[in-house]
Amino acid sequence: MAKCIDIQIGESRGIVCLCQTDFNCPKCGKLHTEDDYYKQLDKSKHGLIYKKCKGCGVKLGITSDIKGDIRVWLKEEETKLK
Ligand SMILES: [Zn+2]
Numbered sequence: 001m002a003k004c005i006d007i008q009i010g011e012s013r014g015i016v017c018l019c020q021t022d023f024n025c026p027k028c029g030k031l032h033t034e035d036d037y038y039k040q041l042d043k044s045k046h047g048l049i050y051k052k053c054k055g056c057g058v059k060l061g062i063t064s065d066i067k068g069d070i071r072v073w074l075k076e077e078e079t080k081l082k
Contacts, residue, residue: 007075019078021033021035021037021038021070023062023070023072025053025055025056025058025060025072026072026073026074027053027056027058027059027074028053028055028056029055029056030053030054030056030059032051032053032054037049037051037062038064041062041063041064047063047064048061048062048063049061049062049063050062050075058074058075058076059074059075059076060072060073060074061073061074061075061078062077
């Protein structure tokens, strides 16, 4: 679900569109529509968080790229990413 928010940065004011924050579990395909992880991402030091899938219970790594799009991967496959 794309959300548009009004922001004010210094002198300039504008509408920022937060991109899609819904994602599907890469393992079981369950759709996650919560946006609380987006707030957690904001607060997290490394820009990534781990969450358990509510469908299959697998651990998911979640981060967002430079455009604000959500990237999701399986934590068990993480070593392959490095
Ligand atoms: Zn799942």
